[in-house]
Amino acid sequence: MPAARVIARLDVKGPNLVKGIHLEGLRVMGDPQQFARRYYAEGADEILYVDIVASLYGRNNILEVVRRTAEAVFVPMTVAGGLRSVADVRDALRSGADKVAINTAAVARPELIREVSEAFGSQCMVLSIQTKKIGPDRWEAYTDNGRERTALDALDWARRGVELGAGELLITSVDREGTQKGMDLEFLRKVTALVDVPVIAGGGAGTPEHACRAITEAGADAVAVASMLHYGKHTVGEIKARLAQADVPVRSSA
Amino acid sequence: MSARRPVVPRPVVIVDYGRGNLWSVCQAVAAVGGEPRLSAEPAEVRAAEQLVLPGVGAFGDAMAGLRARGLDEAVRAFAATGRPLLGVCLGMQLLLEASSEFGHHPGLGLIAGRVDRLPAPAAGARQKIPNVGWCRLEPAAGGAPWAESLFAAVKPGDFAYFVHSYAAHPADPRHRLAEIDFGGAPVAAAITAGPITGCQFHPEKSGEVGLAILRAFVARA
Numbered sequence: 001m002p003a004a005r006v007i008a009r010l011d012v013k014g015p016n017l018v019k020g021i022h023l024e025g026l027r028v029m030g031d032p033q034q035f036a037r038r039y040y041a042e043g044a045d046e047i048l049y050v051d052i053v054a055s056l057y058g059r060n061n062i063l064e065v066v067r068r069t070a071e072a073v074f075v076p077m078t079v080a081g082g083l084r085s086v087a088d089v090r091d092a093l094r095s096g097a098d099k100v101a102i103n104t105a106a107v108a109r110p111e112l113i114r115e116v117s118e119a120f121g122s123q124c125m126v127l128s129i130q131t132k133k134i135g136p137d138r139w140e141a142y143t144d145n146g147r148e149r150t151a152l153d154a155l156d157w158a159r160r161g162v163e164l165g166a167g168e169l170l171i172t173s174v175d176r177e178g179t180q181k182g183m184d185l186e187f188l189r190k191v192t193a194l195v196d197v198p199v200i201a202g203g204g205a206g207t208p209e210h211a212c213r214a215i216t217e218a219g220a221d222a223v224a225v226a227s228m229l230h231y232g233k234h235t236v237g238e239i240k241a242r243l244a245q246a247d248v249p250v251r252s253s254a
Numbered sequence: 255m256s257a258r259r260p261v262v263p264r265p266v267v268i269v270d271y272g273r274g275n276l277w278s279v280c281q282a283v284a285a286v287g288g289e290p291r292l293s294a295e296p297a298e299v300r301a302a303e304q305l306v307l308p309g310v311g312a313f314g315d316a317m318a319g320l321r322a323r324g325l326d327e328a329v330r331a332f333a334a335t336g337r338p339l340l341g342v343c344l345g346m347q348l349l350l351e352a353s354s355e356f357g358h359h360p361g362l363g364l365i366a367g368r369v370d371r372l373p374a375p376a377a378g379a380r381q382k383i384p385n386v387g388w389c390r391l392e393p394a395a396g397g398a399p400w401a402e403s404l405f406a407a408v409k410p411g412d413f414a415y416f417v418h419s420y421a422a423h424p425a426d427p428r429h430r431l432a433e434i435d436f437g438g439a440p441v442a443a444a445i446t447a448g449p450i451t452g453c454q455f456h457p458e459k460s461g462e463v464g465l466a467i468l469r470a471f472v473a474r475a
Contacts, residue, residue, distance in 0.1 A: 001380040001437075002387025003413060040461070045388060070281045076415060096277045098417075098459065121310070123386045123417050167386070196382065214438050221387075250414040251388045251461075 003249045004215050005222035006239050007078075007200060008039035008229055009045040012062055013053050017180070019230050026052075029230050033069050039229060040073040042236040045251055047077045048101070048170075048200075048224055054082025063095040063207060080128055080170070085112070086119050093120060101170045103128035104143040107150050107157075110164055117165030126200070127166035128189050129154055131187055132174045146174035148220030155190055162195045169195065170224065173203035180206025180227050185218045192219035200224050208234055208242035217247050263289035264472055267302035268334065269329065269345075270294045271319040274310035279342065282402060282458035286469035296328035304474065307330050309344030313420070314359035316344055326362060333364050338474040339450045340404075346445065346452030347422055355420050365447045367424035373439045381437035388413040389455070391443050391463075394430035398446050403431055404474075405444065407466040414443065414455035414463055449474075 010032045011018050017032040031037070036047050045067065051062035066079055079092045080101035090101050106113050106127060116124040130142040131154045139154035150157075158169055171191060173184035183204045192199050198221035201214035211223040228234045240250045266288040268279055280290035283306070293299055307329060309316045321327040333339055341349045350361045353369035361369070375381035388409050393400055400406060415432070422442040424430055431451070432444040445452045451471070457464030 001382075002389055002416070005387065043461075067277065070278050072281075072285070073463055074278075074282055074285070074465060078364060093275045094277060096275065096281070098275075098278075121384070121417075123384050167384070198382075198386070246423070 001249075002007055003251045004243055005200075006043070006047040006211070006236050006243075006250070007048050007222055008036070008044040008236065009048040009050060009202065009224040009226040010035055011050045011052050011226065012065055012103045014243065015065075017230070019054065019227055025065055032065055035230065036069045036073050039236055040075060043240060043251065044075060044110040044236045046075055046222070047073060049077065049079050050101075051079070051081030054104075063091060066092070066095045066097050068172075078126060080126075086115050089116050089120060089124070092123065096248070099124050099126050099128040099168070101128040103130065106161065107143055107152065107218040110160065113161055113164035113166050117167060122165050124169030125166050126168040126170050127158070127161035128172065129158060129161070130172045130174050131184065133184070133187070142174055146177065154187070155194060158191050160169040162197050166197065168198045168200065170200045171202060176204025177202075178227055179204055179245075180210075182206065182210045183214045183218070183223075185213060188214055188218035188220055198222065206233075211239045212248070214246055215243065263287060264304065265291055265302070266304045266306060266472060267291050267293050267299060268306045268308060269299060269320075271316070271323055271325055273316050273319050273344070274308055276308060278458045279306065279308050280453045282465060282468055283472065286465055286472050288468070288472040294323055294325070296324040299325060299328040300315055300331045302332060302337070304338045305329070305340070306349070307339065307341045307345035307348060309342070309348060311344060313344065313347060313353035313355040313361070314357060316348060317359055317361065320348070328361055333362075333450060336449050338471060339364075340471050341450075341452035343418065343454060343456055344460070346454055347420060349445070349450060349452045350422055350424070353420065358437060364450055364453070365424055365429055365445060366426060368423060369420050369422050369428070372419060372421050372436060372441060375437045379437050384417060384419040384471065385436060386417050387415070389416050389434040389443070391432045391434065393444070394427070394433045394440070396427045397430035397433075398428060400431070403446055404451050404467045404470040405432060406470055412463045414453075414457070414460040414472075416443075416455045418454055422452065
Protein backbone atom coordinates (compact mmCIF):
# COMPACT_ATOMS: atom_id res chain seq x y z
CA MET A 1 0.00 0.00 0.00
CA PRO A 2 1.14 3.58 -0.56
CA ALA A 3 2.99 5.37 2.22
CA ALA A 4 1.00 7.27 4.85
CA ARG A 5 0.95 10.94 3.94
CA VAL A 6 1.62 14.07 5.92
CA ILE A 7 -0.24 16.94 4.30
CA ALA A 8 0.51 20.56 5.09
CA ARG A 9 -2.72 22.53 5.11
CA LEU A 10 -2.56 26.22 4.34
CA ASP A 11 -5.66 28.35 4.86
CA VAL A 12 -5.45 31.35 2.59
CA LYS A 13 -7.29 34.64 2.72
CA GLY A 14 -6.37 36.91 -0.18
CA PRO A 15 -2.56 36.95 -0.34
CA ASN A 16 -2.07 35.72 3.22
CA LEU A 17 -1.73 32.46 5.07
CA VAL A 18 -4.09 32.64 8.04
CA LYS A 19 -4.84 30.36 10.93
CA GLY A 20 -7.80 30.34 13.25
CA ILE A 21 -9.31 28.40 16.08
CA HIS A 22 -12.44 26.38 15.37
CA LEU A 23 -12.07 27.80 11.85
CA GLU A 24 -12.73 31.30 13.19
CA GLY A 25 -10.72 34.06 14.88
CA LEU A 26 -8.15 34.42 12.14
CA ARG A 27 -4.55 35.36 12.59
CA VAL A 28 -2.37 36.40 9.62
CA MET A 29 0.74 34.22 9.39
CA GLY A 30 2.45 35.45 6.21
CA ASP A 31 3.09 34.56 2.56
CA PRO A 32 1.58 31.13 1.84
CA GLN A 33 4.18 30.32 -0.82
CA GLN A 34 7.05 30.70 1.62
CA PHE A 35 5.33 28.31 4.00
CA ALA A 36 4.55 25.85 1.19
CA ARG A 37 8.18 25.85 0.06
CA ARG A 38 9.39 25.26 3.60
CA TYR A 39 7.02 22.33 4.13
CA TYR A 40 8.00 20.85 0.77
CA ALA A 41 11.67 21.05 1.78
CA GLU A 42 10.82 19.43 5.12
CA GLY A 43 9.22 16.48 3.30
CA ALA A 44 5.49 17.26 3.18
CA ASP A 45 3.84 14.70 0.89
CA GLU A 46 1.13 17.04 -0.27
CA ILE A 47 0.04 20.66 0.02
CA LEU A 48 -3.59 21.49 0.74
CA TYR A 49 -4.64 25.05 -0.02
CA VAL A 50 -7.94 26.17 1.46
CA ASP A 51 -9.37 29.48 0.27
CA ILE A 52 -11.34 30.40 3.36
CA VAL A 53 -13.20 33.27 1.72
CA ALA A 54 -13.90 31.27 -1.45
CA SER A 55 -12.89 34.17 -3.67
CA LEU A 56 -12.06 32.01 -6.65
CA TYR A 57 -12.26 34.85 -9.12
CA GLY A 58 -11.44 37.78 -6.89
CA ARG A 59 -8.15 39.60 -6.74
CA ASN A 60 -5.21 37.61 -5.35
CA ASN A 61 -7.22 34.51 -6.01
CA ILE A 62 -6.19 31.11 -4.79
CA LEU A 63 -5.33 29.81 -8.25
CA GLU A 64 -2.66 32.44 -8.65
CA VAL A 65 -1.16 31.26 -5.35
CA VAL A 66 -1.26 27.66 -6.61
CA ARG A 67 0.33 28.58 -9.95
CA ARG A 68 3.23 30.34 -8.31
CA THR A 69 3.66 27.59 -5.73
CA ALA A 70 3.97 25.03 -8.55
CA GLU A 71 7.13 26.80 -9.70
CA ALA A 72 9.05 25.42 -6.76
CA VAL A 73 6.93 22.79 -5.02
CA PHE A 74 6.96 19.38 -6.68
CA VAL A 75 4.46 17.33 -4.71
CA PRO A 76 0.72 17.00 -5.31
CA MET A 77 -1.44 19.98 -4.46
CA THR A 78 -5.10 20.06 -3.53
CA VAL A 79 -7.28 23.16 -3.73
CA ALA A 80 -10.38 23.74 -1.63
CA GLY A 81 -12.76 26.63 -1.15
CA GLY A 82 -15.35 28.06 -3.46
CA LEU A 83 -15.21 25.47 -6.26
CA ARG A 84 -18.73 25.17 -7.64
CA SER A 85 -18.57 23.59 -11.09
CA VAL A 86 -16.65 21.34 -13.47
CA ALA A 87 -15.27 24.52 -15.07
CA ASP A 88 -13.94 25.73 -11.69
CA VAL A 89 -12.23 22.37 -11.21
CA ARG A 90 -10.70 22.50 -14.68
CA ASP A 91 -9.24 25.93 -13.89
CA ALA A 92 -7.77 24.60 -10.64
CA LEU A 93 -6.14 21.62 -12.38
CA ARG A 94 -4.72 23.89 -15.09
CA SER A 95 -3.15 26.02 -12.39
CA GLY A 96 -1.09 23.11 -11.14
CA ALA A 97 -3.49 21.49 -8.68
CA ASP A 98 -3.82 17.72 -8.83
CA LYS A 99 -7.02 17.43 -6.83
CA VAL A 100 -9.85 19.56 -5.56
CA ALA A 101 -11.69 19.25 -2.27
CA ILE A 102 -15.34 20.28 -2.37
CA ASN A 103 -17.75 20.77 0.51
CA THR A 104 -20.45 23.45 0.20
CA ALA A 105 -21.17 23.02 -3.50
CA ALA A 106 -21.40 19.23 -3.12
CA VAL A 107 -23.88 19.55 -0.26
CA ALA A 108 -25.95 21.96 -2.35
CA ARG A 109 -25.82 19.70 -5.42
CA PRO A 110 -24.43 16.19 -4.81
CA GLU A 111 -24.38 15.43 -8.57
CA LEU A 112 -21.34 17.71 -8.78
CA ILE A 113 -19.32 14.89 -7.18
CA ARG A 114 -20.25 12.58 -10.05
CA GLU A 115 -19.63 15.23 -12.69
CA VAL A 116 -16.14 16.02 -11.38
CA SER A 117 -15.10 12.40 -10.98
CA GLU A 118 -16.37 11.51 -14.45
CA ALA A 119 -14.65 14.49 -16.06
CA PHE A 120 -11.27 14.19 -14.34
CA GLY A 121 -11.18 10.84 -12.53
CA SER A 122 -12.26 10.02 -9.00
CA GLN A 123 -8.70 10.56 -7.73
CA CYS A 124 -9.21 14.30 -8.41
CA MET A 125 -12.42 14.54 -6.45
CA VAL A 126 -11.90 14.87 -2.70
CA LEU A 127 -15.09 15.27 -0.69
CA SER A 128 -14.47 17.64 2.20
CA ILE A 129 -16.65 17.05 5.25
CA GLN A 130 -16.61 19.28 8.33
CA THR A 131 -17.96 17.40 11.32
CA LYS A 132 -19.49 18.40 14.64
CA LYS A 133 -20.49 15.88 17.25
CA ILE A 134 -24.16 16.41 18.08
CA GLY A 135 -24.85 13.43 20.31
CA PRO A 136 -23.66 9.96 21.27
CA ASP A 137 -22.45 8.34 18.02
CA ARG A 138 -23.88 11.20 15.97
CA TRP A 139 -22.04 13.74 13.88
CA GLU A 140 -23.50 16.39 11.62
CA ALA A 141 -21.84 17.66 8.45
CA TYR A 142 -21.20 21.41 8.36
CA THR A 143 -20.26 23.85 5.63
CA ASP A 144 -18.76 27.32 5.44
CA ASN A 145 -15.91 26.69 7.86
CA GLY A 146 -18.19 25.19 10.44
CA ARG A 147 -20.73 27.99 10.43
CA GLU A 148 -23.61 26.37 8.55
CA ARG A 149 -25.44 23.19 9.49
CA THR A 150 -26.51 20.83 6.73
CA ALA A 151 -28.80 18.46 8.65
CA LEU A 152 -26.81 15.65 6.99
CA ASP A 153 -25.53 12.82 9.12
CA ALA A 154 -21.79 12.98 8.47
CA LEU A 155 -21.37 9.22 8.08
CA ASP A 156 -24.33 8.91 5.70
CA TRP A 157 -22.97 11.81 3.68
CA ALA A 158 -19.51 10.22 3.53
CA ARG A 159 -20.95 6.96 2.20
CA ARG A 160 -23.15 8.74 -0.32
CA GLY A 161 -20.25 10.89 -1.50
CA VAL A 162 -18.13 7.81 -2.19
CA GLU A 163 -21.03 6.20 -4.05
CA LEU A 164 -21.25 9.33 -6.20
CA GLY A 165 -17.57 9.08 -7.09
CA ALA A 166 -15.50 10.83 -4.43
CA GLY A 167 -12.03 9.27 -4.55
CA GLU A 168 -10.93 10.51 -1.17
CA LEU A 169 -12.43 12.09 1.95
CA LEU A 170 -11.03 15.07 3.83
CA ILE A 171 -12.48 15.00 7.33
CA THR A 172 -12.12 18.14 9.43
CA SER A 173 -13.45 18.12 12.95
CA VAL A 174 -14.93 21.54 13.68
CA ASP A 175 -14.90 20.67 17.39
CA ARG A 176 -11.16 20.02 17.35
CA GLU A 177 -9.96 22.37 14.60
CA GLY A 178 -7.25 24.74 15.82
CA THR A 179 -7.40 23.44 19.40
CA GLN A 180 -4.27 21.28 19.05
CA LYS A 181 -5.85 18.92 21.57
CA GLY A 182 -5.95 15.83 19.35
CA MET A 183 -8.03 14.58 16.46
CA ASP A 184 -11.54 13.15 16.59
CA LEU A 185 -10.45 9.52 16.57
CA GLU A 186 -13.95 8.30 17.31
CA PHE A 187 -15.40 9.68 14.10
CA LEU A 188 -12.32 8.78 12.09
CA ARG A 189 -12.59 5.13 13.18
CA LYS A 190 -16.18 5.02 12.02
CA VAL A 191 -15.59 6.64 8.67
CA THR A 192 -12.48 4.60 7.81
CA ALA A 193 -14.41 1.41 8.60
CA LEU A 194 -17.28 2.57 6.40
CA VAL A 195 -15.59 3.58 3.12
CA ASP A 196 -12.88 2.02 0.99
CA VAL A 197 -11.35 5.25 -0.30
CA PRO A 198 -8.45 7.03 1.42
CA VAL A 199 -9.38 9.22 4.38
CA ILE A 200 -7.44 12.37 5.30
CA ALA A 201 -7.74 13.24 8.98
CA GLY A 202 -7.86 16.94 9.78
CA GLY A 203 -8.53 19.17 12.72
CA GLY A 204 -6.95 19.14 16.13
CA ALA A 205 -3.48 17.65 15.76
CA GLY A 206 -1.18 19.56 18.09
CA THR A 207 1.64 17.04 18.34
CA PRO A 208 3.21 14.36 16.12
CA GLU A 209 1.64 11.85 18.51
CA HIS A 210 -1.87 13.17 17.73
CA ALA A 211 -1.20 12.87 14.00
CA CYS A 212 0.22 9.38 14.40
CA ARG A 213 -2.80 8.15 16.35
CA ALA A 214 -5.19 9.17 13.55
CA ILE A 215 -3.31 6.71 11.34
CA THR A 216 -2.38 3.91 13.74
CA GLU A 217 -5.53 3.93 15.88
CA ALA A 218 -8.20 5.26 13.55
CA GLY A 219 -7.06 3.89 10.18
CA ALA A 220 -6.62 7.23 8.38
CA ASP A 221 -4.42 7.19 5.26
CA ALA A 222 -3.15 10.72 5.71
CA VAL A 223 -3.15 13.59 8.17
CA ALA A 224 -3.66 17.24 7.31
CA VAL A 225 -1.85 19.46 9.79
CA ALA A 226 -1.66 23.23 10.09
CA SER A 227 -1.27 24.93 13.46
CA MET A 228 1.60 22.87 14.78
CA LEU A 229 3.60 23.57 11.61
CA HIS A 230 2.68 27.23 11.18
CA TYR A 231 3.57 28.14 14.75
CA GLY A 232 6.86 26.30 14.42
CA LYS A 233 6.02 23.93 17.26
CA HIS A 234 6.76 20.82 15.20
CA THR A 235 8.06 19.93 11.76
CA VAL A 236 6.87 17.55 9.07
CA GLY A 237 10.03 15.56 9.78
CA GLU A 238 9.06 15.08 13.42
CA ILE A 239 5.63 13.76 12.43
CA LYS A 240 7.22 11.32 9.98
CA ALA A 241 9.76 10.22 12.56
CA ARG A 242 6.93 9.47 14.97
CA LEU A 243 5.07 7.49 12.27
CA ALA A 244 8.21 5.54 11.35
CA GLN A 245 8.70 4.72 15.02
CA ALA A 246 5.20 3.21 14.98
CA ASP A 247 6.18 1.10 11.92
CA VAL A 248 4.01 3.14 9.56
CA PRO A 249 5.63 3.34 6.12
CA VAL A 250 6.37 6.97 5.25
CA ARG A 251 8.28 8.63 2.43
CA SER A 252 11.74 9.60 3.62
CA SER A 253 12.25 13.33 3.45
CA ALA A 254 13.97 14.67 0.36
CA MET B 255 24.72 12.09 -11.05
CA SER B 256 24.48 15.12 -13.25
CA ALA B 257 23.27 17.85 -10.96
CA ARG B 258 24.90 20.65 -12.95
CA ARG B 259 22.59 22.87 -14.89
CA PRO B 260 23.46 23.39 -18.53
CA VAL B 261 24.59 26.96 -19.12
CA VAL B 262 22.12 27.41 -21.94
CA PRO B 263 18.66 26.00 -21.19
CA ARG B 264 17.88 23.02 -23.40
CA PRO B 265 14.62 23.23 -25.28
CA VAL B 266 12.31 20.39 -24.27
CA VAL B 267 9.15 20.00 -26.31
CA ILE B 268 6.13 18.81 -24.33
CA VAL B 269 3.40 17.32 -26.48
CA ASP B 270 0.17 19.23 -25.85
CA TYR B 271 -2.79 17.28 -27.18
CA GLY B 272 -5.48 18.61 -24.86
CA ARG B 273 -5.23 15.91 -22.22
CA GLY B 274 -4.21 17.06 -18.81
CA ASN B 275 -2.50 19.68 -16.79
CA LEU B 276 0.86 20.61 -18.23
CA TRP B 277 1.69 23.55 -15.99
CA SER B 278 3.41 21.40 -13.37
CA VAL B 279 5.42 19.45 -15.99
CA CYS B 280 6.64 22.73 -17.48
CA GLN B 281 7.63 24.09 -14.06
CA ALA B 282 9.55 20.92 -13.19
CA VAL B 283 11.40 20.88 -16.54
CA ALA B 284 12.33 24.53 -16.00
CA ALA B 285 13.47 23.81 -12.44
CA VAL B 286 16.09 21.31 -13.68
CA GLY B 287 17.49 23.59 -16.38
CA GLY B 288 15.29 22.76 -19.34
CA GLU B 289 13.32 25.21 -21.44
CA PRO B 290 9.81 23.77 -21.70
CA ARG B 291 7.88 24.38 -24.92
CA LEU B 292 4.30 23.20 -25.24
CA SER B 293 3.49 22.14 -28.76
CA ALA B 294 0.59 20.65 -30.68
CA GLU B 295 2.43 21.06 -34.00
CA PRO B 296 3.55 17.80 -35.65
CA ALA B 297 6.45 19.55 -37.41
CA GLU B 298 7.74 20.96 -34.13
CA VAL B 299 7.41 17.58 -32.43
CA ARG B 300 9.35 15.82 -35.20
CA ALA B 301 12.13 18.41 -35.03
CA ALA B 302 12.43 18.47 -31.22
CA GLU B 303 15.77 17.78 -29.54
CA GLN B 304 14.02 16.19 -26.59
CA LEU B 305 10.40 15.23 -26.22
CA VAL B 306 8.09 14.67 -23.25
CA LEU B 307 4.81 12.84 -23.86
CA PRO B 308 2.51 13.51 -20.89
CA GLY B 309 -1.05 12.35 -20.44
CA VAL B 310 -3.87 11.65 -18.03
CA GLY B 311 -7.22 10.01 -18.61
CA ALA B 312 -8.14 7.00 -20.72
CA PHE B 313 -5.80 5.31 -23.23
CA GLY B 314 -8.18 5.20 -26.21
CA ASP B 315 -9.22 8.80 -25.74
CA ALA B 316 -5.60 9.95 -25.55
CA MET B 317 -4.63 8.07 -28.73
CA ALA B 318 -7.62 9.66 -30.46
CA GLY B 319 -6.39 13.07 -29.27
CA LEU B 320 -2.93 12.41 -30.71
CA ARG B 321 -4.28 11.05 -34.01
CA ALA B 322 -6.69 13.95 -34.49
CA ARG B 323 -3.70 16.31 -34.51
CA GLY B 324 -1.36 14.09 -36.51
CA LEU B 325 0.78 13.80 -33.41
CA ASP B 326 0.89 9.99 -33.27
CA GLU B 327 2.93 9.87 -36.48
CA ALA B 328 5.00 12.86 -35.34
CA VAL B 329 5.95 11.13 -32.06
CA ARG B 330 6.87 7.95 -33.98
CA ALA B 331 8.96 9.97 -36.42
CA PHE B 332 10.69 11.70 -33.50
CA ALA B 333 11.42 8.36 -31.82
CA ALA B 334 12.96 7.06 -35.07
CA THR B 335 15.63 9.78 -34.83
CA GLY B 336 16.99 8.21 -31.64
CA ARG B 337 16.67 11.41 -29.63
CA PRO B 338 15.53 11.25 -25.97
CA LEU B 339 11.83 10.64 -25.37
CA LEU B 340 10.14 10.55 -21.97
CA GLY B 341 6.58 9.31 -21.51
CA VAL B 342 4.87 10.24 -18.25
CA CYS B 343 1.94 8.37 -16.66
CA LEU B 344 -0.54 7.68 -19.46
CA GLY B 345 2.14 8.99 -21.84
CA MET B 346 4.29 6.04 -20.72
CA GLN B 347 1.51 3.57 -21.43
CA LEU B 348 1.00 5.03 -24.92
CA LEU B 349 4.57 3.96 -25.79
CA LEU B 350 3.43 0.33 -25.83
CA GLU B 351 1.56 -1.57 -28.52
CA ALA B 352 -1.92 -1.83 -27.08
CA SER B 353 -4.15 -1.39 -24.03
CA SER B 354 -7.22 -3.20 -22.76
CA GLU B 355 -8.62 -0.09 -21.07
CA PHE B 356 -12.29 0.22 -22.16
CA GLY B 357 -11.90 -2.20 -25.08
CA HIS B 358 -8.83 -2.78 -27.22
CA HIS B 359 -6.82 0.23 -28.35
CA PRO B 360 -3.57 0.26 -30.31
CA GLY B 361 -0.79 2.43 -28.89
CA LEU B 362 2.28 4.01 -30.45
CA GLY B 363 4.10 0.67 -30.49
CA LEU B 364 7.52 2.12 -29.66
CA ILE B 365 8.13 -0.54 -27.02
CA ALA B 366 6.81 -4.09 -27.45
CA GLY B 367 4.20 -5.03 -24.89
CA ARG B 368 0.79 -4.12 -23.63
CA VAL B 369 -1.16 -2.29 -20.94
CA ASP B 370 -3.65 -4.06 -18.68
CA ARG B 371 -5.58 -3.29 -15.53
CA LEU B 372 -3.69 -3.53 -12.25
CA PRO B 373 -3.96 -7.00 -10.70
CA ALA B 374 -7.05 -7.30 -8.48
CA PRO B 375 -6.07 -6.79 -4.83
CA ALA B 376 -6.64 -9.75 -2.52
CA ALA B 377 -9.78 -9.61 -0.39
CA GLY B 378 -9.18 -7.38 2.62
CA ALA B 379 -5.92 -6.02 1.19
CA ARG B 380 -5.17 -2.35 1.63
CA GLN B 381 -4.14 -2.06 -2.02
CA LYS B 382 -6.72 -0.14 -3.96
CA ILE B 383 -7.45 0.66 -7.59
CA PRO B 384 -6.75 3.36 -8.64
CA ASN B 385 -3.35 3.14 -7.01
CA VAL B 386 -2.87 6.67 -5.73
CA GLY B 387 0.02 7.79 -3.59
CA TRP B 388 3.69 7.42 -2.80
CA CYS B 389 5.21 4.03 -3.61
CA ARG B 390 8.77 2.70 -3.37
CA LEU B 391 10.78 2.35 -6.59
CA GLU B 392 12.84 -0.83 -6.86
CA PRO B 393 15.04 -2.09 -9.69
CA ALA B 394 13.23 -4.64 -11.86
CA ALA B 395 14.61 -8.16 -11.51
CA GLY B 396 16.48 -8.98 -14.73
CA GLY B 397 15.62 -5.56 -16.06
CA ALA B 398 17.59 -2.57 -17.29
CA PRO B 399 20.34 -1.43 -14.90
CA TRP B 400 19.83 1.98 -13.32
CA ALA B 401 23.44 3.16 -13.61
CA GLU B 402 23.15 4.05 -17.30
CA SER B 403 19.55 5.18 -17.12
CA LEU B 404 17.62 8.28 -16.03
CA PHE B 405 17.52 6.55 -12.62
CA ALA B 406 21.28 6.92 -12.09
CA ALA B 407 20.69 9.27 -9.12
CA VAL B 408 17.72 7.32 -7.72
CA LYS B 409 18.23 4.93 -4.82
CA PRO B 410 16.28 1.67 -4.52
CA GLY B 411 13.43 2.33 -2.10
CA ASP B 412 13.03 6.00 -3.03
CA PHE B 413 9.41 7.08 -3.27
CA ALA B 414 7.53 8.41 -6.29
CA TYR B 415 3.96 9.62 -6.71
CA PHE B 416 1.55 7.38 -8.64
CA VAL B 417 -2.01 7.80 -9.93
CA HIS B 418 -3.08 4.87 -12.13
CA SER B 419 -5.45 1.97 -12.64
CA TYR B 420 -3.57 0.29 -15.52
CA ALA B 421 -0.02 -0.99 -15.76
CA ALA B 422 2.50 -1.58 -18.53
CA HIS B 423 3.74 -5.07 -19.38
CA PRO B 424 6.76 -4.79 -21.69
CA ALA B 425 7.26 -7.99 -23.68
CA ASP B 426 11.02 -7.97 -23.15
CA PRO B 427 11.93 -8.11 -19.44
CA ARG B 428 15.09 -6.11 -20.22
CA HIS B 429 12.85 -3.13 -20.94
CA ARG B 430 11.68 -3.06 -17.33
CA LEU B 431 13.54 -0.36 -15.45
CA ALA B 432 11.74 -0.05 -12.12
CA GLU B 433 8.89 -1.71 -10.29
CA ILE B 434 6.62 -1.16 -7.34
CA ASP B 435 5.24 -3.87 -5.10
CA PHE B 436 1.47 -3.80 -5.58
CA GLY B 437 0.12 -6.16 -2.97
CA GLY B 438 2.83 -8.73 -3.73
CA ALA B 439 2.67 -8.31 -7.50
CA PRO B 440 5.52 -6.46 -9.22
CA VAL B 441 4.07 -3.64 -11.33
CA ALA B 442 6.08 -1.62 -13.86
CA ALA B 443 7.01 1.81 -12.48
CA ALA B 444 9.35 2.70 -15.35
CA ILE B 445 10.32 1.15 -18.68
CA THR B 446 13.13 1.92 -21.09
CA ALA B 447 14.37 0.98 -24.55
CA GLY B 448 17.42 2.87 -25.79
CA PRO B 449 16.70 6.62 -25.74
CA ILE B 450 13.06 6.03 -24.77
CA THR B 451 12.00 6.04 -21.12
CA GLY B 452 8.53 5.88 -19.60
CA CYS B 453 7.56 6.65 -16.01
CA GLN B 454 4.23 5.43 -14.67
CA PHE B 455 4.58 7.87 -11.76
CA HIS B 456 4.61 11.65 -12.05
CA PRO B 457 8.24 12.85 -11.82
CA GLU B 458 6.95 16.43 -11.68
CA LYS B 459 5.09 15.57 -8.46
CA SER B 460 7.64 13.21 -6.91
CA GLY B 461 9.78 15.68 -5.03
CA GLU B 462 13.56 15.64 -5.40
CA VAL B 463 13.53 12.04 -6.68
CA GLY B 464 11.36 13.05 -9.62
CA LEU B 465 13.47 16.12 -10.28
CA ALA B 466 16.62 13.96 -10.35
CA ILE B 467 15.05 11.86 -13.12
CA LEU B 468 13.99 14.94 -15.09
CA ARG B 469 17.42 16.48 -14.58
CA ALA B 470 19.05 13.39 -16.06
CA PHE B 471 16.63 13.54 -18.99
CA VAL B 472 17.25 17.22 -19.69
CA ALA B 473 21.02 16.64 -19.48
CA ARG B 474 20.89 13.95 -22.18
CA ALA B 475 22.24 15.29 -25.42
